[in-house]
Amino acid sequence: MSTADDGLLTSREVARFVARGFLQFDAIVPDELNRDVLAAVERDGPPPGNPAGTPLAACYAGTPIRGVLDLPRVRGIVRSLVGPDPIFDHHGVHFSQPARSFEQRGIKVHAQHTHQDSTIDLRRAFDVQLFYFPQAVTPQMGGTRFVPGTHLRIVNEAAIARYQNFVGQQKVVCPAGTLLACHHGLWHGGEVNHSDTTRYMLKVRLAPSVPQVRHWNTADLTPQAVAARPIFDPTEASCLDAEDIRSILCRPEPWFEADTGRLEFINRIRLWRYLLGDERADVDYWAGRVENDPGSPGA
Amino acid sequence: MHRGRANLFVMPLRQNVLILYLASSALDSKVIAWTRWDGTGDQTFMAGDGSEPPFKTGLHALRAGWRLFQFSQLLPETPGQEFRTSYLKYEFAFEQLVE
Numbered sequence: 001m002s003t004a005d006d007g008l009l010t011s012r013e014v015a016r017f018v019a020r021g022f023l024q025f026d027a028i029v030p031d032e033l034n035r036d037v038l039a040a041v042e043r044d045g046p047p048p049g050n051p052a053g054t055p056l057a058a059c060y061a062g063t064p065i066r067g068v069l070d071l072p073r074v075r076g077i078v079r080s081l082v083g084p085d086p087i088f089d090h091h092g093v094h095f096s097q098p099a100r101s102f103e104q105r106g107i108k109v110h111a112q113h114t115h116q117d118s119t120i121d122l123r124r125a126f127d128v129q130l131f132y133f134p135q136a137v138t139p140q141m142g143g144t145r146f147v148p149g150t151h152l153r154i155v156n157e158a159a160i161a162r163y164q165n166f167v168g169q170q171k172v173v174c175p176a177g178t179l180l181a182c183h184h185g186l187w188h189g190g191e192v193n194h195s196d197t198t199r200y201m202l203k204v205r206l207a208p209s210v211p212q213v214r215h216w217n218t219a220d221l222t223p224q225a226v227a228a229r230p231i232f233d234p235t236e237a238s239c240l241d242a243e244d245i246r247s248i249l250c251r252p253e254p255w256f257e258a259d260t261g262r263l264e265f266i267n268r269i270r271l272w273r274y275l276l277g278d279e280r281a282d283v284d285y286w287a288g289r290v291e292n293d294p295g296s297p298g299a
Numbered sequence: 300m301h302r303g304r305a306n307l308f309v310m311p312l313r314q315n316v317l318i319l320y321l322a323s324s325a326l327d328s329k330v331i332a333w334t335r336w337d338g339t340g341d342q343t344f345m346a347g348d349g350s351e352p353p354f355k356t357g358l359h360a361l362r363a364g365w366r367l368f369q370f371s372q373l374l375p376e377t378p379g380q381e382f383r384t385s386y387l388k389y390e391f392a393f394e395q396l397v398e
Binding site: 111 | 318320321322323328330331332333334335343344345346347348349350352382383384385386387388389
C-alpha cells in the first residue's frame with residue numbers, strides 16, 4: 001500500500017474516473033514550469049515525437065515536458081491509472097489561434113466535430129490521454145469540449161460527428177498548469193477560440209504495460225466502502241453520500257438514456273472489476289442480478 | 300430574391316433540420332442531446348454551440364411547429380452485444396420548410 005503523499009489517486013478518485021472517464025487537476029503544474037513549456041513551444045515548435053511503444057521514461061529527456069511528467073503528483077496520477085512503466089503512444093501540441101485572425105482572411109472557423117480518438121477499441125484495458133494546459137483557459141478561449149461518461153461507448157471515431165450538443169457537456173476552463181487525465185474513449189472536440197490569445201494544449205497518450213490493477217492508494221478501499229447495501233432505499237445513508245464509492249459508480253450523467261444508462265452502470269462495474277482484479281465485484285447488484293443463474297434441475 | 304438557375308421560376312423551399320436525441324423512444328421524453336442544420340444559410344450551427352436544449356421534449360418541438368419526418372426504429376439488441384452501448388438510440392429528426 002502506498003502513502004497518501006506519494007501523489008497517487010484515492011479509490012474515490014479512481015471510481016470517479018471509472019464513472020465519468022476523466023479527472024481534472026487544476027493548477028498542479030507550477031507556473032515556472034508552465035512558462036518553460038510555453039517558451040519552448042513558441043521558440044522551437046512542437047517537441048519531437050517518439051516512436052509509439054517507447055517507454056515513457058525514455059521520452060522528453062532534458063525538456064520542460066519531462067519536468068511536468070516527473071512532478072510527484074503527475075507521476076502518481078499516471079501510475080494510478082496506467083500502472084508502472086507506461087508506454088508512450090503519441091503526442092500532439094494543439095495550437096488554437098484566435099478565430100478573428102482567420103475571419104480577417106475570410107475563413108470561417110468551426111468547432112471540431114465531436115469524436116472519439118483512434119478507432120473501435122474493444123479492450124477493457126485502457127489508455128490514458130493527458131491533456132495539459134500550460135496557460136489559463138478562459139471561457140472565450142474555447143477549451144476542449146467533452147461529454148462525461150461517454151468513454152465506455154463503442155463507436156467508431158468520427159461517426160459521432162453528427163452530435164453537436166449534449167446535456168451535461170463540459171468545456172475546459174481552468175487555471176494555468178491544469179491536467180486532465182482522460183480515458184481514451186471519452187467523446188470530445190476542440191472549440192473555437194474567441195479570445196485574442198493563442199491557446200496551447202499538449203496531449204500525450206499513454207498505454208499500460210501491465211494489468212492496471214490496484215496501482216492507486218487503496219487505503220480507502222475498505223470492505224465496508226464497497227459492500228453490498230440496500231438498493232432503491234431512501235433510508236440508506238450511503239445512497240445520499242455523493243462521495244460514497246458505490247454512489248459515484250452508480251450516478252447517471254444528465255445525457256443518459258433511460259435504458260442504456262443502466263447498461264452504463266454495468267459497463268462501469270466491468271471496468272471496476274478489471275481495476276480491482278476481482279471479477280466478482282459488484283455495485284448495487286447491477287451485474288449480480290443478470291449474472292445470477294442457478295441453472296435448472298437435471299441440467 | 301432568386302438564387303441560382305433552378306430558382307428562376309419557382310422559389311424553392313429550403314429545409315431547416317433539428318435533430319433531438321431523447322431519453323427514450325417516447326416523443327414526450329426529455330431531450331438529452333441536439334443538433335441543428337440551417338439550409339437557408341442564415342445561421343451556422345456547430346458542435347458545442349448550445350448550453351440548453353432548444354426544447355424540453357420532442358413533443359414540445361412538435362407544438363412549436365417543427366415537423367417530425369423520421370425517428371429511429373426499435374430494434375432487438377444484437378445477440379452477444381446486449382450490454383454494449385454505442386450511438387444514441389432515440390433520434391428524432393424534425394424540419395421546418397422556409398421560403
